[in-house]
Amino acid sequence: MNKKDVVIVGGGAAGLMCAIEAGKRGRSVLLIEHNEKIGEKIRISGGGRCNFTNLVAESRNYISRNPHFCKSALARYPSSSFIALLEKHGIAFHEKKLGQLFCDGSSTQIIELLLKECRAAGVVIQTNTHISSVDKTETFSIDTPHGNIEASSLVVASGGLSIPKLGASDFGYSIARQFGINIVNPKPGLVPLSFRPADKKFFASLSGVSLDAIASLKGIDFHEHLLFTHHGLSGPVILQISSFWKKGEVITLNLLPDQNAYKILESVRDSKSYLSTVLERFLPKRFIQKWFESQGGPLPINRYSHKDLREISKGLSAWQIIPFGTEGYSKAEVTVGGIDTDELSSKTMGTKRIPGLYFIGEVVDVTGWLGGYNFQWAWSSGWVAGQYV
Ligand SMILES: Cc1cc2nc3c(=O)[nH]c(=O)nc-3n(C[C@H](O)[C@H](O)[C@H](O)COP(=O)(O)OP(=O)(O)OC[C@H]3O[C@@H](n4cnc5c(N)ncnc54)[C@H](O)[C@@H]3O)c2cc1C
Structure with missing residues (x-):
């Protein structure tokens, strides 16, 4: 049996950010992604240039049953923090309009940045891995075709239902159902x-x-x-x-x-x-x-x-x-709804009822407007969880 402090499911923006932060704290982190590659949505976003944040990302730019929930994470890891990370890696960017920031070059620069930070933080990334079951006693027991993993924290960063061909799955909602966690009915958003x-x-x-x-x-x-x-x-x-x-x-x-x-x-x-x-x-x-x-x-x-x-x-x-x-999930940029924020601590992104279980990013009932707000939520919620897992 493989033992880890933290297992993160989903190698998108939120999962990678959480992995980096947890790794920096010295936690042993395994990130599981079922696609062949991590960060597929980052790659295709913003027409290949990734609208990675917005200069002003505030709670008014988000839809959620609790409009106050996102405030804490956005305040603790605001867009300026992600901009500083880009500057540290020498990635050039520009404002297109309405505070929307895009890479001058390509969105793959952001994926490379995240991978570099993951390596520096000692994060282990396992792609092409399909989880067959999750159980919890004292710790989480996660079954995969490559073996069983035991972890004290499980972070669900598997995103919403939009664009199934890029790897979207209902993993997050089915884990929530398994543990009796309420879900705000999901529906396609930012959709024709x-x-x-x-x-x-x-x-x-x-x-x-x-x-x-x-x-x-x-x-x-x-x-x-x-x-x-x-x-x-x-x-x-x-x-x-x-x-x-x-x-x-x-x-x-x-x-x-x-x-x-x-x-x-x-x-x-x-x-x-x-x-x-x-x-x-x-x-x-x-x-x-x-x-x-x-x-x-x-x-x-x-x-x-x-x-x-x-x-x-x-x-x-x-x-x-x-x-x-x-036009449905095949054309929707995001999923509106998701894990009910009443079930989560806005400080840690941990569930109130199941110790060690966290939800971050788009799987949560926090959906941004078009304009870099969704990635900012992924960075902010991932960063916050990374401080506690
Ligand atoms: C076409 C398009 C363009 C977009 N452009 C922008 C933009 O420019 N700016 C912006 O702010 N937002 C944009 N978005 C929205 C943004 O991409 C998402 O809100 C953001 O990626 C959410 O991050 P996440 O990490 O929560 O989820 P995701 O990025 O969806 O990552 C989830 C990861 O989990 C993996 N996964 C799912 N199920 C499992 C499972 N069972 N086991 C293992 N892994 C699993 C997925 O393969 C995926 O890699 C765009 C979305 C689309 C579809």
Whole structure:
């Protein structure tokens, strides 16, 4: 039997950070990953450049049943701490927009950094390893095809359900169920939304068209790009609002966020210009042509009444959609929900009821907005657990 102080399941951002910190404290650490390689999500993230944090990551940037839970970890290991680690390793980075930090080079630099730190901290990494069972008496007993491991701490860092082809599994939730730990129902987040079949057919020709928009739902607003797809809507503004959306809810889209549509139309009310010509100054031509197709096409502006113009501008500045659904875990960047934070200590990330059992990263019911917040949560929660395991 192999004995370790700490076994960490999952070689993603959270698991690696926890392993480094625990190793630095002199704990013997084994990190188990079932993929061939560690850090697959880091590798593909941010278009290969990894949006590894955000300059300002605060509790307001996270969705959780307990919005205060993430505060302690974010305060103890803020984005500045991860930035300092990058600087120590000489990795160049830049801010793209809205405080989002990306590598100048490649996301693999971050994986290499984490591996280097793991080696320095004496962490043993075992990839291609599938855990068949976990039991607990005094210690944890973890069965793998390579043998049984006994550990005093078990850290679940196996992530959520998004992108199964990158190794996502329900390991974390099944361990939680085994130990009677409550789970907040998981659902796909940061995910494209699909139209109902009739709308999908109508808007299909707009696939690839992008525009600036504000998406609003339940008092929450995001102002970013919107993209029409073959199935419905995507782009940062839709991904952001998707994490808050529940089936049946109406999302309001303002497609002219920086303009007062009614004022614009009224100011040229007496002209013979076509309505489409005026609107094409503010919105993509393909979109405008499609938008008016169902109304028999646009007419010269002076053929519309004040009431018509009011209706048209309202349609564009408060387009109400009820999405048919999401594109599911295969397209979702994250999983919203997860291990109920009531079950965990926000100071240690340890479970309150099972001594030695910890949950960190995306498997926990803490989900960041788009923009580097999810990796920051993984670093912060992993770092915190690493101080206690
Ligand atoms: C396409 C895409 C792009 C993204 N881009 C960004 C971005 O730019 N910025 C950002 O902040 N966030 C981004 N995210 C979200 C971010 O990747 C995750 O929130 C983050 O990786 C979560 O870290 P984690 O360590 O908790 O989980 P993960 O990174 O998912 O790691 C979990 C690990 O556990 C392993 N595992 C699962 N089950 C088992 C098991 N049974 N046994 C052993 N190992 C197991 C998995 O293979 C995986 O390696 C992106 C996500 C996706 C899908």
